[in-house]
Amino acid sequence: MTAPALHTRNLVKTFGGFTATDDVSLTLAPGARHALIGPNGAGKTTLVNLLTGVLAPTAGAVFLAGEDVTGLGQHRRVRRGLARTFQINRLFADLTVLESVALAVGERRGVGWRVWSPVGAQGEVLDEAARLIETLRLADVAHRRTRDLAYGRQRLIEIALALAVRPRVLLLDEPAAGVPTRESRALFETLAELPRDMTILLIEHDMDLVFRFAERISVLVSGAVLLEDTPDVVATHPLVREVYLGEATHHA
Amino acid sequence: MDSRSPDSLSPGPDAAAATPAPATVDLAPLRRAARPRWPELAVWLLPVAAWFLLPEDLALLTQIAIMAIFALSLDLVLGYAGIVTLGHAAFFGVGAYAAGLLAAKLGIGDPLLGLLFAAAVAALAGLVTAPTVLRGTGLTRLMVTIGIGMMLFEAANKATDLTGGVDGLQGIEMTPILGLWSFDLWGKTAYVYAVVVLLVLFLIARRIVHSPFGLSLRALHMNPARMPALGVSVDARLAAAWVLGATYAGIAGALLTQTTQFVSIDVLGFERSAEILLILVLGGAGRLYGALIGTIVFVTLHHVLAGIDPEYWQMWIGLVLIGIVLFARNGIMGAIDPFERLLARKKTEP
Amino acid sequence: MTVVFDGIASGMLLFLIAVGLSVTLGLMNFVNLAHGVFAMLGGYVCVVATGRYGVPFLLAVPLAALAAAAAGAVLERTLFRRLYGATQLDQVLFTIGVVFVAMAAARWGFGPQQQPIRLPSWLQGQVTIAGVDIGLYRAFLVVLGLLVAFGLHRTIGVTRFGARLRAAVDKPAVARGMGIDVDRVFVITFAIGSGLAGLGGAVGVELLGLDPSFPLRYLVYFLIVVAVGGSGSIGGSLLAAVLIGVCDVAGKYWVPQVGAFIIYTVMVVMLIVRPQGLFGTR
Ligand SMILES: Nc1ncnc2c1ncn2[C@@H]1O[C@H](COP(=O)(O)OP(=O)(O)OP(=O)(O)O)[C@@H](O)[C@H]1O
Ligand SMILES: [Mg+2]
Numbered sequence: 055m056t057a058p059a060l061h062t063r064n065l066v067k068t069f070g071g072f073t074a075t076d077d078v079s080l081t082l083a084p085g086a087r088h089a090l091i092g093p094n095g096a097g098k099t100t101l102v103n104l105l106t107g108v109l110a111p112t113a114g115a116v117f118l119a120g121e122d123v124t125g126l127g128q129h130r131r132v133r134r135g136l137a138r139t140f141q142i143n144r145l146f147a148d149l150t151v152l153e154s155v156a157l158a159v160g161e162r163r164g165v166g167w168r169v170w171s172p173v174g175a176q177g178e179v180l181d182e183a184a185r186l187i188e189t190l191r192l193a194d195v196a197h198r199r200t201r202d203l204a205y206g207r208q209r210l211i212e213i214a215l216a217l218a219v220r221p222r223v224l225l226l227d228e229p230a231a232g233v234p235t236r237e238s239r240a241l242f243e244t245l246a247e248l249p250r251d252m253t254i255l256l257i258e259h260d261m262d263l264v265f266r267f268a269e270r271i272s273v274l275v276s277g278a279v280l281l282e283d284t285p286d287v288v289a290t291h292p293l294v295r296e297v298y299l300g301e302a303t304h305h306a
Numbered sequence: 307m308d309s310r311s312p313d314s315l316s317p318g319p320d321a322a323a324a325t326p327a328p329a330t331v332d333l334a335p336l337r338r339a340a341r342p343r344w345p346e347l348a349v350w351l352l353p354v355a356a357w358f359l360l361p362e363d364l365a366l367l368t369q370i371a372i373m374a375i376f377a378l379s380l381d382l383v384l385g386y387a388g389i390v391t392l393g394h395a396a397f398f399g400v401g402a403y404a405a406g407l408l409a410a411k412l413g414i415g416d417p418l419l420g421l422l423f424a425a426a427v428a429a430l431a432g433l434v435t436a437p438t439v440l441r442g443t444g445l446t447r448l449m450v451t452i453g454i455g456m457m458l459f460e461a462a463n464k465a466t467d468l469t470g471g472v473d474g475l476q477g478i479e480m481t482p483i484l485g486l487w488s489f490d491l492w493g494k495t496a497y498v499y500a501v502v503v504l505l506v507l508f509l510i511a512r513r514i515v516h517s518p519f520g521l522s523l524r525a526l527h528m529n530p531a532r533m534p535a536l537g538v539s540v541d542a543r544l545a546a547a548w549v550l551g552a553t554y555a556g557i558a559g560a561l562l563t564q565t566t567q568f569v570s571i572d573v574l575g576f577e578r579s580a581e582i583l584l585i586l587v588l589g590g591a592g593r594l595y596g597a598l599i600g601t602i603v604f605v606t607l608h609h610v611l612a613g614i615d616p617e618y619w620q621m622w623i624g625l626v627l628i629g630i631v632l633f634a635r636n637g638i639m640g641a642i643d644p645f646e647r648l649l650a651r652k653k654t655e656p
Numbered sequence: 657m658t659v660v661f662d663g664i665a666s667g668m669l670l671f672l673i674a675v676g677l678s679v680t681l682g683l684m685n686f687v688n689l690a691h692g693v694f695a696m697l698g699g700y701v702c703v704v705a706t707g708r709y710g711v712p713f714l715l716a717v718p719l720a721a722l723a724a725a726a727a728g729a730v731l732e733r734t735l736f737r738r739l740y741g742a743t744q745l746d747q748v749l750f751t752i753g754v755v756f757v758a759m760a761a762a763r764w765g766f767g768p769q770q771q772p773i774r775l776p777s778w779l780q781g782q783v784t785i786a787g788v789d790i791g792l793y794r795a796f797l798v799v800l801g802l803l804v805a806f807g808l809h810r811t812i813g814v815t816r817f818g819a820r821l822r823a824a825v826d827k828p829a830v831a832r833g834m835g836i837d838v839d840r841v842f843v844i845t846f847a848i849g850s851g852l853a854g855l856g857g858a859v860g861v862e863l864l865g866l867d868p869s870f871p872l873r874y875l876v877y878f879l880i881v882v883a884v885g886g887s888g889s890i891g892g893s894l895l896a897a898v899l900i901g902v903c904d905v906a907g908k909y910w911v912p913q914v915g916a917f918i919i920y921t922v923m924v925v926m927l928i929v930r931p932q933g934l935f936g937t938r
Contacts, residue, residue, distance in 0.1 A: 621760030627753030
């Protein structure tokens with residue numbers, strides 16, 4: 055039996071007296087297309103922060119490919135193939151798109167400590183970065199500074215940076231947030247084309263997108279997993295309708 | 307965000323068909339980025355011109371070269387890595403005393419050996435202080451840098467047997483550089499020596515900032531929270547930049563010792579840390595030439611204004627600092643920036 | 657014992673001057689390296705008032721505090737408030753600029769020399785209580801320090817102003833929504849902090865001296881108080897200031913060959929071990 059790509063055991067996170075993550079045990083099989091939904095403030099981003107090591111859990115453990123990584127820092131988990139995007143862009147405002155992606159690719163390839171040869175001489179890194187940029191249809195702005203781009207295109211850089219890590223597990227925290235509808239379709243086309251052996255956890259408020267993308271869905275309410283099942287079951291589940299779908303219209 | 311820019315159009319396939327946007331990435335501009343450009347050559351003709359035009363002022367020009375190295379060192383730490391420090395004179399002073407003690411107490415007067423020794427000691431000081439400084443953030447970090455600077459100042463102040471305390475360290479004799487060029491009364495050798503060291507260190511720094519390591523420093527200055535998500539250990543990068551900056555500062559301090567054959571306790575003073583900060587932001591932090599231009603402008607101004615009324619020099623420094631923060635956040639180089647970007651755009655967008 | 661008492665007295669002085677910094681730095685998150693300028697201003701006002709115009713000491717001291725408070729309020733209104741949201745580097749550069757300008761102004765107005773102050777006769781001399789020689793002037797400092805600490809504790813801890821300040825700092829938007837005039841709260845806080853610094857500067861001329869380099873010379877001491885006391889904590893500032901005063905005086909007295917080195921080391925070690933300060937909770 056192969057270990058799950060990512061799983062958690064009884065994960066708890068409290069802020070002061072407030073429980074943001076409540077005993078979450080989540081399992082992502084290798085190659086899973088898993089969605090995490092829940093109303094605003096349900097604790098979705100907090101969970102991602104616990105999975106990636108931005109936050110330390112109050113209790114419980116996180117496992118990557120069966121290995122306990124609870125004590126590992128963020129960058130160590132990334133090196134083990136766990137990447138994420140941020141709900142709110144965290145980009146390098148004054149770097150060009152090419153520089154940003156080359157940085158991320160270079161770091162994965164371990165050239166980040168090279169001090170003597172210029173970035174422009176890292177042939178393989180640049181080629182890989184160029185290909186990634188082309189895949190995300192950013193080629194026309196490759197030499198523009200991030201801050202000069204529209205938000206929708208910046209969102210694509212956010213994804214490019216995560217993909218540059220060549221993750222085995224990818225956590226997408228509302229990748230389409232702030233992207234105009236037309237562009238978000240294109241974005242999801244790109245996501246749908248990602249290799250099948252990549253395990254993906256998607257957080258998204260737009261139910262259409264979720265149901266088209268996900269094969270399993272977990273519903274998070276007040277920090278706890280309310281239920282986990284296939285999209286068909288979740289869509290028709292009375293509890294879900296009550297706590298979530300009523301609200302979802304506000305986000306769509 | 308500029309919504310009128312054509313980039314805000316959908317990147318979807320239909321849009322790609324409508325606009326003839328390139329589907330492939332042209333890597334040439336980035337490949338060219340690290341090549342020297344002609345304005346740089348012009349800058350480096352300045353010290354040559356100064357040699358002929360200002361032969362009376364070689365001592366001052368030597369000071370400029372030394373301060374430029376010191377500014378360069380702070381640029382690596384603050385301008386690139388983004389570590390705000392008010393204790394950078396600590397490393398300048400460590401280098402100055404290291405070179406001075408080597409010559410005065412151990413009788414080793416070889417200048418290049420002195421530079422190497424000072425660089426090594428300063429690097430060690432950087433290595434020792436790095437964990438302490440990088441542990442905290444924000445205000446805590448700033449105060450640690452001040453504290454370390456003050457500790458060293460007091461240590462040098464009290465260890466009079468070794469450092470001469472407030473009287474300064476004397477009895478520094480230099481042998482000829484490489485056994486060929488001895489320091490002369492007119493300061494010709496000292497000037498050439500300082501400028502050559504500056505050039506070498508500048509070229510090294512230039513290579514470093516254009517390298518992947520340099521790119522990672524710039525990136526982590528812009529967004530430190532993103533770097534771990536790319537698998538980068540931020541602390542290790544910052545520590546490397548800190549040690550590098552310390553080494554450069556130590557070499558600058560050693561040069562001052564060797565060219566003046568004296569170490570004053572001022573080398574460790576808080577004022578020196580504040581002054582170099584001013585020089586860097588005046589020129590423009592985060593650009594190597596900002597350090598050079600800032601130094602040239604500052605030392606020249608100092609010379610001219612202090613010649614008129616030395617009493618109020620401090621007033622000018624203060625006013626310039628306030629003015630920079632309020633009106634010219636990117637210093638002198640910042641004024642050149644928009645033009646540069648325009649040129650760069652023209653090149654990449656035919 | 658006399659050494660310890662002297663240390664406590666200079667600690668009280670340090671507290672008076674630094675407590676305002678603890679508030680702006682700790683609560684308002686504003687790195688004000690120019691704080692010592694207000695203490696220097698208080699010192700000069702006191703020296704000029706008593707020396708040149710023959711104003712009695714006890715009247716000159718509150719005058720000095722008022723002058724510093726007014727200067728603080730004006731600077732806050734015109735300049736400092738622009739920097740509340742700015743980066744730390746900007747705050748550092750700007751306030752150092754203010755320090756340099758103030759130092760030059762002081763040199764222009766009063767020359768580079770130390771300023772003499774004549775204490776009233778009732779503050780001179782000393783008494784011996786239980787075998788400990790106690791200088792009257794130093795006893796005066798201790799009493800004044802305790803009074804101010806108590807008064808501040810009442811104001812910030814108990815009154816509505818204190819609650820408003822904390823609200824304005826923590827959630828300015830919410831505070832505004834609740835009808836709190838955030839700008840006014842800030843300016844008053846700043847004025848009080850500067851005024852206390854002016855008070856400390858005025859009564860401290862005898863002990864700390866007064867010349868144009870004052871704001872820079874003692875800057876680190878003020879910062880240490882904040883660092884050790886935990887920013888924004890009044891009790892913490894008091895204890896830290898006294899601790900530092902005693903360490904400093906005792907250190908210089910018993911181990912003069914080490915001197916101020918101890919203080920800086922204490923600060924750095926403190927910052928590493930407890931970045932939130934000895935008594936801070938954050
Ligand atoms: N660092 C923190 N300190 C205190 N409370 C926090 C912290 N981070 C998150 N919270 C709280 O935890 C709860 C969950 O927040 P989280 O951002 O995880 O929600 P979310 O499900 O991602 O919401 P959204 O859909 O709006 O992105 C919220 O009530 C939030 O206020
Ligand atoms: Mg969220």
